[in-house]
Amino acid sequence: MKISRFIEEIKKFFATPKNIVIMVLGPLFFTCLFGYVYSNDYLNRVPMAVLDMDQSSLSRSLIDKFDDNERYELNYIVSDMGELESVIESKEAVIGLFIPPDFEKDIKSKKGATAAMIIDGTNIAIGNNAMATGSEILNTVNAGITISFLEGKSVPPRLASNYAQLFKMNSRTLWDEKLSYKTYILPGMILVLVQQLFLSIFVVNYIEDRSNLVEKSLLHIVIGAVTYGLCFLTLKKVLHISLLGNVFIASGLVFLYLCCLLGIAITIGKVLNDRLKATQFCMMMSLPSFLTAGYVWPAFKMPVLITGVVKALWPLIYLVSPLRDYIIKGVFPVGFQTTLLGLVIFGILWMTIGVKAFKKTVEV
Amino acid sequence: MKKAIKQWLMPLILIFIIPHIINIGACYMMNDKQIKDIPMAVYMGDQTALTRQIVQSFEDTETFRIVKYADSADEVEASMAVGESVYGLVIPEDFTKDLKKYKSPTILTLIDGTQLSSAAFTRIQGTEILLTTKIGGMINVFQAKFDLATEDALHTAAPISITTRLLGNPTRNYINFLLPGMMASLIQIGLAMSTASIVTVGEHRGLDFEKCYFKQMLLYAMAGTLSILLMVLVQTTFFEVPFRGNILGLILLTFAFCNAVVALSMFLSTIIKNKVFATQVVAVFFIPSSIIGGYTWPLVAMPLPIQKLATIMPFTYYGDFLRSWLLEGNYTQYNHSLVTFVLMIAIGAVTSLMMNRLLSSKVVKEAIVLEN
Structure with missing residues (x-):
């Protein structure tokens, strides 16, 4: 590598504003955009419908408990089950609460009563959250009724409470108490953004001008890693996501990652040998690479065959989840060294293919 | 023949081959x-019979798999x-x-808040297990203390x-939740990028442009529709995704959706002369629509x-439709989506044609000036 050539590549890169716009400003723009998209931490005010066939003070107080919770917004009071199912199926409401006739009477006479929650399950993320909070409200109401029963049997209030709370159940959510989409998606997504925009610029520039390959590659990789660092800082300082990892270590890993991606990038350039086709192919790979990287669907549940194929063809699976865990928790996941070794082997193998492709092109 | 293969190879890869390989792979992955x-x-x-029973009740479910017995609460956190x-x-x-x-x-449960896909579910399941144990214990107490049946x-x-x-x-089911819309979104991206570079101002003028525009729009929209239908067929036939809707309704809205995608993409291609840049702009517009369209995180x-x-993103009116059409068999916003797609197609086509006339006349004027 020669310094003069490296400087020449720097001049070429910065002479084209599109390079800076796509490779540096692009990931930063999308980090901010998606951060804004997910800026509401909770899915609050989930539309709710109620079918109260009891119309008692107990049923009204139960409904009030839901209405008072910030998670729900009571939008519909319906008059029959068909209507309740209909507003949920039409997505006008996500959760429906059904209180049967004689609800209060049955409870007071200790016959027990059943309240039903009907939830739109087509979106798992919303359905699970709506269900978890609904169950908690109903359990709290249950405990209150049990205590009043016991007090009615002349049990002292404190003891009644201890009987009803035979044992307490505390739940603590670590690292992201609010279970926000922002913390879940963005720390992984910034790597995908950097990867995609690095590929779409590097491959096009490589097809256009094959000179100074080493210097050109190094420049693009350095810019990619620096951009990742800037995205990391944007998450932390602008979007206020709690990140315990070190930005330099994370950017260093991204530098290594982009080095390991280089072989594939050169091969794509050689095979497609057309700027338009290369752009189309690289952009097209963003969604598939994210979907199959063990992020949306956990890697431990992926079939061995799929894991093997993905690991042989695209390197994102090696780094996206471990790096995300590192930047959020500040600790590397167990077995990270082996994963890193896998990434390096992947990089060497694809680099061998890429270099052969490059030499062939130069010879031609 | 060779020219036709050259012309259609990349669209074939983008609209059919990549999405369908990913569709099969992702369905298999989430099987x-x-x-x-x-x-x-x-x-x-x-360490008592009761606590062992509590732990066993977690082990007995399909949801949890105990991988570590820690020596302290801190060690549990460290393991997480x-x-x-x-x-x-x-x-x-x-x-x-x-x-x-x-x-x-107090029994404490700890949830890894960074694993959103499993966090809410583990919270529900864990609470259910502990609640069952608790109610069982309370029944025993009430029977013993108050002599209740x-x-x-x-x-x-x-x-x-x-x-x-x-x-x-x-x-x-994660396949039902995620994959119909995600795969439709992928096909949409392939379709949009394929059409971002097919009609460029200056290559065609006047009626020639209009003919070419509508011919290409129909051809590509049909290809996109076919690809989405094929994707649905694979998911419903081999991966147990239900199909509760009406096939004609699916075809109609899918065709309208694909036309809207093509119309928007071709509009961008008429205003951006550089094909590579047009493709990049189209990609930047369409790729985030699977997120901004409210498919996984609600609008x-x-x-x-x-x-x-x-x-202004066609996918906003399609992703939710596709999932609901397959899983529930209906979609109350159907007509609204259809009308929106028709409007998008009309606006895309009219502005493209106007833009072409405007730019073509500019090109002609420039040519006349140059000749003189």
Whole structure:
């Protein structure tokens, strides 16, 4: 590598504003955009419908408990089950609460009563959250009724409470108490953004001008890693996501990652040998690479065959989840060294293919 | 023939080959359908028959898989920090003794908040297991203390029994939830990028442009429709995704959706001369639509400006439709989506044609000036 050539590549890169716009400003723009998209931490005010066939003070107080919770917004009071199912199926409401006739009477006479929650399950993320909070409200109401029963049997209030709370159940959510989409998606997504925009610029520039390959590659990789660092800082300082990892270590890993991606990038350039086709192919790979990287669907549940194929063809699976865990928790996941070794082997193998492709092109 | 292959090879790869390989791979990848065997760490500060029974009740479910018995509560947290487990159960010292003295000891559950896909589910399942144990214990206490019959004791311990019914996707099947829309989104991206470079101002003029425009629009929209239908066929035939809707309704809205995507993409191609740049702009517009379109994170939870931005993205009107059409067999916003697509097609076509006339006349004028 020669310094003069490296400087020449720097001049070429910065002479084209599109390079800076796509490779540096692009990931930063999308980090901010998606951060804004997910800026509401909770899915609050989930539309709710109620079918109260009891119309008692107990049923009204139960409904009030839901209405008072910030998670729900009571939008519909319906008059029959068909209507309740209909507003949920039409997505006008996500959760429906059904209180049967004689609800209060049955409870007071200790016959027990059943309240039903009907939830739109087509979106798992919303359905699970709506269900978890609904169950908690109903359990709290249950405990209150049990205590009043016991007090009615002349049990002292404190003891009644201890009987009803035979044992307490505390739940603590670590690292992201609010279970926000922002913390879940963005720390992984910034790597995908950097990867995609690095590929779409590097491959096009490589097809256009094959000179100074080493210097050109190094420049693009350095810019990619620096951009990742800037995205990391944007998450932390602008979007206020709690990140315990070190930005330099994370950017260093991204530098290594982009080095390991280089072989594939050169091969794509050689095979497609057309700027338009290369752009189309690289952009097209963003969604598939994210979907199959063990992020949306956990890697431990992926079939061995799929894991093997993905690991042989695209390197994102090696780094996206471990790096995300590192930047959020500040600790590397167990077995990270082996994963890193896998990434390096992947990089060497694809680099061998890429270099052969490059030499062939130069010879031609 | 060679020219035709050259012309259609890349669209074929983008609209059919890549999406369908990914579709089969992703469906196969999620073939377990639910997230099961979630790794869990346990600290048993109290080793009694009762605590062993509690732990066993977690082990007996398909949801949890105990991967670590920790020596302290901190060790459970450490195990979660390094990703060894994503759910933790901490049973304190003297739990059983305190329970018998009615001191209400506390069982702590720890959830890895960074694993959103499993966090809410583990919270529901873990609470259910502990609640069942708790109610069982309360029944025993009430029977012993107040001489109640089992049923009375049950109704005292849990006066309201809660049933939950999940409509549409009762088994929380991830393929049903995620893949129909995600794969449609991928086909949309391939379709948009293929059409971003097919009609360029200056190459065609006047009627020639119009003919070419509508011919290409129809051809590509048909290709996109065919690809989405094929994707649905594979998912419903081989991966048990239900199909509860009407096939004609699916074809009609899919065709309208693909036309809207092509119209928008071709509009961009008429105003951007550089094909590579047009493709990049189209990609930047269409790739985020799977997020901004409200498919995984609902639109109502997004800030208002993003909700407004989503209104110009065709996928906003299609992703939810496709999932509901397959899982529930209906979609109340069907007509609204159809009308929106027709409007998008009309606006895209009219502005493209106007833009072409405007730019073509400019090119002609420039040519005349040059000639003179």
